[in-house]
Each structure stands twice: as structure tokens, then as C-alpha cells.
Amino acid sequence: MEHISEKRFPCNAKDYRLYEEVGEGVSATVYRALCIPLNEIVAIKALDLEKCNNDFDGIRREVQTMILIDHPNVLRAHCSFTADHSLWVVMPYMAGGSCLHIMKSAFPEGFEEPVIATLLRETLKALVYLHAHGHIHRDVKAGNILIDSNGAVKLADFGVSACMFDTGDRQRSRNTFVGTPCWMAPEVMHQLHGYDFKADIWSFGITALELAHGHAPFSRYPPMKVLLMTLQNAPPGLDYERDRRFSKSFRELVADCLVKDPKKRPTSEKLLKHHFFKQARSYDYLAHAILRGLPPLGERFRILKAQEADLLVQNNALYGDQEHLSQQEYIRGISAWNFNLDDIKSRAALIRDYDLPTAEDLNGSRNLRDEYDDVGITAEGLSPERANDSNAAPSQEDGFNDLHDLENSLASFPIKPLQALKGCFDIGEDDEGATSPNWKGTSALDIEQQFLTKTSLDQATGKNEGENSGRSSSLPRHVVPEHKKFLSGSLIPDNSFSSKKVIGEGDRDSLQPKIPERNYSGPLSYRQRRDTNSLPSAEDTSGAVIQRKGRFKVTSADLSPKGPMNNLFSSVSGGPVSPTTPNFTAASLLPSLQCVLQQNTMQREEIIRLIKYVEETSGKLAESAEARNNDLLQITPSSTRERELHSQMILLQQRIGSLVEELQRQKLKNAQLEKQLNSLPSKDGRM
Numbered sequence: 131m132e133h134i135s136e137k138r139f140p141c142n143a144k145d146y147r148l149y150e151e152v153g154e155g156v157s158a159t160v161y162r163a164l165c166i167p168l169n170e171i172v173a174i175k176a177l178d179l180e181k182c183n184n185d186f187d188g189i190r191r192e193v194q195t196m197i198l199i200d201h202p203n204v205l206r207a208h209c210s211f212t213a214d215h216s217l218w219v220v221m222p223y224m225a226g227g228s229c230l231h232i233m234k235s236a237f238p239e240g241f242e243e244p245v246i247a248t249l250l251r252e253t254l255k256a257l258v259y260l261h262a263h264g265h266i267h268r269d270v271k272a273g274n275i276l277i278d279s280n281g282a283v284k285l286a287d288f289g290v291s292a293c294m295f296d297t298g299d300r301q302r303s304r305n306t307f308v309g310t311p312c313w314m315a316p317e318v319m320h321q322l323h324g325y326d327f328k329a330d331i332w333s334f335g336i337t338a339l340e341l342a343h344g345h346a347p348f349s350r351y352p353p354m355k356v357l358l359m360t361l362q363n364a365p366p367g368l369d370y371e372r373d374r375r376f377s378k379s380f381r382e383l384v385a386d387c388l389v390k391d392p393k394k395r396p397t398s399e400k401l402l403k404h405h406f407f408k409q410a411r412s413y414d415y416l417a418h419a420i421l422r423g424l425p426p427l428g429e430r431f432r433i434l435k436a437q438e439a440d441l442l443v444q445n446n447a448l449y450g451d452q453e454h455l456s457q458q459e460y461i462r463g464i465s466a467w468n469f470n471l472d473d474i475k476s477r478a479a480l481i482r483d484y485d486l487p488t489a490e491d492l493n494g495s496r497n498l499r500d501e502y503d504d505v506g507i508t509a510e511g512l513s514p515e516r517a518n519d520s521n522a523a524p525s526q527e528d529g530f531n532d533l534h535d536l537e538n539s540l541a542s543f544p545i546k547p548l549q550a551l552k553g554c555f556d557i558g559e560d561d562e563g564a565t566s567p568n569w570k571g572t573s574a575l576d577i578e579q580q581f582l583t584k585t586s587l588d589q590a591t592g593k594n595e596g597e598n599s600g601r602s603s604s605l606p607r608h609v610v611p612e613h614k615k616f617l618s619g620s621l622i623p624d625n626s627f628s629s630k631k632v633i634g635e636g637d638r639d640s641l642q643p644k645i646p647e648r649n650y651s652g653p654l655s656y657r658q659r660r661d662t663n664s665l666p667s668a669e670d671t672s673g674a675v676i677q678r679k680g681r682f683k684v685t686s687a688d689l690s691p692k693g694p695m696n697n698l699f700s701s702v703s704g705g706p707v708s709p710t711t712p713n714f715t716a717a718s719l720l721p722s723l724q725c726v727l728q729q730n731t732m733q734r735e736e737i738i739r740l741i742k743y744v745e746e747t748s749g750k751l752a753e754s755a756e757a758r759n760n761d762l763l764q765i766t767p768s769s770t771r772e773r774e775l776h777s778q779m780i781l782l783q784q785r786i787g788s789l790v791e792e793l794q795r796q797k798l799k800n801a802q803l804e805k806q807l808n809s810l811p812s813k814d815g816r817m
């Protein structure tokens with residue numbers, strides 16, 4: 131076990147010299163830097179608090195987690211503090227960069243198996259540690275697996291991690307939609323029963339495929355499509371034909387992780403014993419195999435950024451719209467993406483299932499077959515005839531209907547500008563001692579509590595505020611990351627810069643500064659128009675947004691059943707709107723009506739399920755259930771989707787019927803056996 135360094139990293143921007151940019155996430159820019167007093171190269175992640183799409187809890191959690199961890203495979207933070215409008219997190223510098231960047235620079239088709247085994251084993255060790263301490267990482271992906279110059283592997287980015295020991299609000303956050311869609315487990319998407327550590331095992335399986343192919347399955351599709359494919363298709367896996375170069379044990383490992391039922395996935399601890407890891411090698415091997423000959427990280431990052439900029443221009447010239455520009459954000463593997471349902475739906479509608487042009491298409495480095503293989507669909511299965519087959523991947527029409535189905539499960543992106551939080555994050559190794567030396571023997575809940583107490587004390591005494599004002603005045607303006615021009619596509623959360631009051635979480639609301647409205651472009655312009663026309667947003671509607679967590683907001687739709695008239699969804703944000711809203715045109719009402727129709731269908735299904743459940747548990751006979759359900763099924767379905775659901779329900783009914791029969795048979799058998807058993811002593815008595 132690596133021991134926490136005795137060095138004290140200063141919590142003062144003046145003690146660091148920023149060099150080149152080496153990474154960029156949705157909310158942060160990462161720099162190589164020098165810690166002047168210690169003469170040590172470090173990485174500084176500068177989160178722009180004004181533009182950051184995390185909320186207070188999210189950022190605090192990330193920093194807190196990063197400082198308290200103590201494991202060689204988990205990237206910890208030396209310290210963190212606010213500097214002007216940014217939060218600086220000082221970390222060890224991982225000169226190799228992320229696996230994603232390494233693949234993009236030198237291994238576009240993915241790594242060799244021993245490299246993958248080594249990377250995955252180290253990542254899994256990190257997960258074993260995190261899970262043992264009650265943490266779900268929730269964003270396991272190649273972009274978050276970092277390598278240092280010696281080939282040491284560390285799992286990074288706790289921006290969306292969650293603590294399993296949480297209660298109340300934090301507990302509810304595990305019922306929210308967190309992560310990056312391609313890597314996201316089906317149960318996280320479903321939001322039905324929450325999720326646990328096993329969500330990381332799914333992401334780990336997807337990461338295994340990502341390292342094997344150079345890209346994650348479904349990575350060419352827009353987020354909503356990814357949701358649908360993950361929920362509806364068979365889990366992705368390694369293909370016998372295309373992935374011949376990989377061993378049976380690798381295929382098995384991936385298959386073990388990518389089981390839709392989380393209960394059937396192995397724990398991280400069990401997975402670590404998988405025979406696939408027998409081929410894992412040393413850090414030296416890794417450094418030699420994948421880092422040798424690579425230009426320095428800053429240079430690679432600059433080249434990749436320039437290539438992406440070129441691609442954006444090409445795409446823009448080819449397609450001339452913002453939709454494809456937004457795709458690029460997604461392809462880059464950035465975690466933030468827009469959950470504005472209407473926006474996503476309109477984008478999904480523009481994309482045909484099997485011919486989405488991507489960066490790879492433009493480069494000619496991948497072919498379509500790759501993607502089909504990822505999802506277990508053969509090339510033959512892609513013929514137009516097959517599109518009508520209900521077993522095939524969903525057609526555009528079906529997919530579009532399903533977008534409505536998912537509406538209840540999705541939340542939009544929350545944004546909480548955090549200017550007012552300056553000073554809340556100053557944490558160094560001294561503070562660490564004040565809270566908890568490390569996780570051993572301390573529950574994560576205790577740690578959280580201590581942290582909260584300390585933070586509020588600091589705020590109350592104004593201690594950090596005073597220190598920071600001194601520091602911020604000395605900070606050159608240019609080191610605060612500018613709003614990233616590459617993040618201007620539609621994947622920027624549409625409410626990112628809204629000056630509207632955020633509903634929820636008490637005191638935190640008062641921290642919302644007024645930020646000028648952003649000049650939206652592309653799909654976001656609709657929202658702006660909506661604002662201009664004074665149409666109520668989801669957030670204007672009293673009680674619509676009841677909670678904001680991390681990058682997501684939980685709406686009342688997530689937590690409470692809806693009455694029929696409350697089910698009208700805003701065609702813009704997915705939030706409820708009143709049917710009497712002024713300025714409604716027929717066109718704007720239509721999507722809402724479609725939603726109501728769809729939701730009625732879903733409610734009908736739900737009622738049928740409930741009736742089944744009640745009847746089964748109360749031990750009623752199947753006939754009465756069947757009779758009642760059949761009554762419900764008499765309602766003639768009108769759309770293809772409804773017809774499909776109707777026939778599925780009938781099938782389910784039949785299955786339930788036969789199960790009940792079987793149960794009765796077994797009961798009868800049981801009774802006979804019992805009778806025979808009872809008669810045994812009397813026989814003995816006679817003898």
C-alpha cells in the first residue's frame with residue numbers, strides 16, 4: 131500500500147507555476163504545473179466554478195474523496211483551494227495521460243491483450259478498494275484511467291462518485307442518472323430501484339471493450355440512442371469472428387461483467403480472481419508497450435485538440451448544422467451531455483440507426499461492421515427487411531416511440547454556477563488530518579459529516595474567504611480557463627447559464643449568482659426562444675424540480691406517480707406544463723399530447739402489472755386475474771408500438787397462466803406427498 135506523502139503541498143496559487151494544458155473535461159482544464167516550494171511537477175485541475183456543471187455537493191464530494199483515498203491505483207489529490215473563479219485541485223502528474231488519449235494518439239484500434247489485462251487488473255484493484263470503502267465510482271472509462279511515466283495505473287475522476295453509506299438526499303442521488311451513457315449500466319438508466327457497486331462492474335466491462343477496440347460500443351450514437359440500445363439490445367461483447375485475436379478468457383471476462391441483471395455480475399473482488407488476469411504484467415512492461423516513443427502529454431493533447439477542431443470544421447462543412455457538431459462532444463467521451471429530452475429526441479429523429487456519419491467515418495479508420503459486431507448484430511441483420519423484425523435492433527420509428535417511454539426515467543442537466551462557493555474547498559493535507567487520516571476505520575458517512583462541519587465552520591468564520599481574497603487578487607486572469615469553445619454544441623446543458631432561480635436544496639439556492647443569459651446556438655436556440663416568449667420552463671413550474679444532484683436534476687416525475695393531468699410534458703424540457711399556458715400553438719401541443727398517450731399506455735401496463743402482483747401475492751386463482759386482465763386488454767391498441775406491447779402482454783399472460791397451472795400441479799403433488807408422509811407413522815404403528 132502506498133503511503134500518504136509527508137510533503138505538505140501549499141494551498142496558495144502563488145506557489146504554483148502553470149505550464150501547458152494537458153487535458154480538458156467538461157468542467158475542468160488540467161495543466162502540468164510546478165509546485166515551486168517543493169520543486170515537484172504536479173497536475174492542477176482547474177474547475178471553473180462559474181461555468182462548472184457540477185453542484186456544490188458534487189465538487190465537494192470529488193475533492194473530499196480524492197484527498198482521503200490511499201491506494202496506489204486511485205489518483206488522490208494533494209490539496210485543493212479556490213483561486214479567483216476556479217477551484218484548483220493539485221494532484222500527482224500522470225505523464226502518460228489517459229488510456230483514451232493514448233489510444234487516440236497511437237492505438238486507434240485498441241491495445242493488445244496483455245496490455246489490456248494489465249490496465250484492467252490495476253483498475254479493478256482500484257474498484258475493489260473503492261467498493262470496500264463504500265464508494266461507487268460511476269464513471270469508469272478509458273478516459274479516467276491514467277498512467278504515469280513509469281507505467282503505474284490510477285483511476286481518476288470522482289466527479290460523479292457516490293457513497294453507499296449515504297442516507298436521505300445523498301441516498302436518493304443513487305436513484306439519479308449519473309455517468310457517461312456508453313459506459314452506463316442499464317439499471318442506472320432505468321432508475322427504478324437505484325443501483326449499487328455492480329454499476330461499476332458494467333462500466334468496467336464496457337471499458338474492457340473500449341480498450342480492445344479503441345472505442346466504446348455504441349460510441350457513434352447520440353446519448354438517447356445509447357440508452358435505447360443498452361436497454362433493449364443484448365449486451366455488447368467480444369465477437370468470435372472479428373475479435374479472434376482475443377482469448378476465450380477475455381471474452382468470458384467481458385461477458386461476466388456485461389450481464390444486464392446486476393445481481394448476476396461478479397463483485398470487483400471476485401472478478402480480480404478471474405483467470406484472464408493471469409496474463410497481466412508489470413508497470414515496466416506497460417510503460418514499454420504503450421508509452422515508448424510517444425510525444426510529451428502536452429504535445430499529444432495539443433495535436434488531438436487541433437485534430438478535433440479540424441473535424442468539427444469538416445463536419446460543419448459537410449452537414450452544416452449543429453447536430454453533428456454536438457456529436458463530436460459525445461465522441462470525445464466527455465461526460466456531460468444534454469438530457470433535454472426534446473432536443474435529444476429531435477436529434478435521434480435525424481439519425482438513421484445504421485448510417486450515422488462519425489469522426490471515424492470521415493477518417494476512414496473504422497467501418498460500420500465494427501459497431502454491429504459490438505452489439506451482436508450481423509451485417510445481414512441490417513437489411514431493410516430486418517428492420518421490421520421485432521427482434522432486430524429498434525427501427526427509427528420504434529426507437530422514437532421508446533424515447534417517450536424513457537421520458538419518466540430521465541432528468542435534465544442541472545447547472546449550479548458556484549461563484550459564491552469560493553473558499554469552501556480549501557483542503558490540504560493538514561485538513562485531511564483534521565477530518566480523517568484515511569478511510570480505514572472511519573465510515574464514509576463520518577468523513578462526510580466531519581467535512582461538512584469543517585466547511586461550514588470555515589464559512590462561518592470567514593477564514594477561507596479572507597485567505598482567498600488575498601490569493602485571487604494575485605492570480606493572472608489567463609490561468610482561469612476560458613469557456614471552452616469546443617463545448618458550445620448542443621451537448622452543453624441547456625440550462626447552463628440560466629439566471630433563473632433554482633428550486634430545491636434550501637440554502638444553496640441563495641448562493642445562485644446572476645449570470646447573464648448565454649447566446650445559444652443550434653438546438654439550444656429553442657430554449658432561448660421559449661424564454662423570450664415567456665413560456666414557462668420546467669423550473670418555473672412550482673415544485674417541478676425538487677432536487678439537484680451532481681450533473682443531474684431530479685424532478686417530481688422521478689419520485690412521485692403522476693396524475694393524468696399532470697402528465698403533460700414540456701416539449702422543451704420534459705417538465706410538466708399547464709395546458710392553459712398562453713402562446714401554445716397546435717404544433718407545440720402535439721408532442722405533449724403524444725406523451726400523454728404514451729404515458730397512458732405505460733400506466734395501463736403498470737396497472738396490469740400491479741393487479742398481477744396483488745393477485746399473485748394474495749393467492750387468488752389465475753382465472754380471476756386473467757378475466758380482469760383480459761378486460762383491460764380489450765382496449766384496442768392503435769399504434770404499432772401499442773400493438774407490440776399488446777401482444778407482449780398477451781404472451782406474458784399466457785406464461786403467467788401456465789406458471790399458475792404448474793404451481794397448482796406442484797401444490798397438488800406436495801399435498802399428496804404430505805399425505806403419504808402423514809400415513810407413514812400409522813403404518814409403523816400397525817407393524
Ligand SMILES: Nc1ncnc2c1ncn2[C@@H]1O[C@H](COP(=O)(O)OP(=O)(O)OP(=O)(O)O)[C@@H](O)[C@H]1O
Pocket residue numbers: 152153154155156157158160173175205221222223224225227228231269273274276286287289463464465466
Ligand atoms: N493528474 C493528471 N495528470 C495528467 N493528466 C490528467 C490528470 N488528471 C486529468 N488529466 C487529463 O485531463 C483530462 C480531463 O480531466 P478530468 O477527467 O478529471 O476532467 P473532468 O472535467 O472531470 O472530465 P469528464 O468530463 O470527462 O469527467 C483527463 O481525461 C486526462 O487526460
